[in-house]
Amino acid sequence: MSRAELSAAGLYHRLMVYTLFFILLLPLLGTLLYSLSTDWSATILPSGMTFKWYVELWGDPRFLAAFGHSLLICVGALLLSAVLILPLLFVVHYHFPRLDGLMNILILLPFAVPPVVSSVGLLQLYSSGPLAMTGTPWILIGCYFTVALPFMYRAITNNLQAINLPDLMDAxxxxxxxxxxAAFLVVLPNLRKGLMVSLFLSFSFLFGEFVFANLLVGTRYETLQVYLNNMRNSSGHFTSALVISYFLFVLILTWAANHLNKDKS
Structure with a gap:
């Protein structure tokens, strides 16, 4: 194949990738434009542009409270997951490596039961008695902890296998x-990448979780997704501003994770 043909093929591939990327971004760009428009109904383009909806959104105490609730629950669940999963993984991979297959099965059990079914069982179990936690953030932290476990287990397990834990400990x-x-000063620093990837991946997933939050706490401890659902009948411009704000927050968080996860020269 000649150089001209290779160049044409490369240009075609880039064009296809850019076209696909534009198609994927088109709904998001439409939502962004709608969130900045004063009115957009019977015309191809908005009749005016404004930041009114963003000012209204970020000035709403209810939104700020829901945003804070989501942050608190996700961070609490991930801290609990990290504190419990790191020692467990170290013990399994260093002392009992044959248990890894069994752990892989057990760790996926939370995904075997649909969230709606799990929520009904949790409501019956924790709605009364000495462990009455329905409507409190504690029940969500416990649920999110189990949801985050598979993500964290797989990412950190892959990292442990890559660093060859037995040889590292012997050294x-x-x-x-x-x-x-050795576990704290040698192994843990080598797990930085796997831990960071698992934390930010789990956070992005949990921050958008709706089923558990809506069924177990609802408006008694309103999270961001529950707030978005409750505001669905308000102005479309307002909800579009909320969706774009959520997307930008996750985007910034992802960029920060990638930046912190880069190898330092």
Whole structure:
């Protein structure tokens, strides 16, 4: 194949990728334009542009409270997951590697039951008695903890297999480090990438979770997705501003994760 043919083929491939990328972005661009328009009904383009809907959204105390509730629940669930899953993974991969297959099955059990079914069971279990947590953030933190476990387990497991944990621990022991000192000072820094990927991936998923939040707490501890559902009958411009704000927050968070996860020279 000649150089001209290779160049033409490369141009065709780039054109197809850019076209697909534009098609995927088109609904988002339409939502952004609608959130900035004063009125857009019978014309091809909006009749005017304004930031009124964003000012109204970010000035709404109810929205700010829902945003804070979502942040608090997601961060709490992920901290709990990290504190429990890291020691568990270390023990399994270093002391009991044969249990990894069983752990892979157990860790996926939360996805075997649909969220609606799980929510009904949790409502019956925690709506009364000594562990009455329905309508509180604690029940959501517990639910989100189980949802985040598969993401965190798989990402950190892959990282542990890549660093060859037994050899790394043997080297640390030869240099005089105890098992737990080696785990904290040698193994944990090498898990930074896997941990960061699992945390931000889980956060992006949990931040948009609706079923558990709506059924288990609803408006008693309103999260961002419940707020969006409750505001669906308000102005379309307002809800579009809410969707764009949510997307921008996740986008900034993803950019920050990629930036922090880069190898330092």
């Amino acid at each position: 640390a022991h030869m240099l005089g480090a105890s098992t737990w000192k």
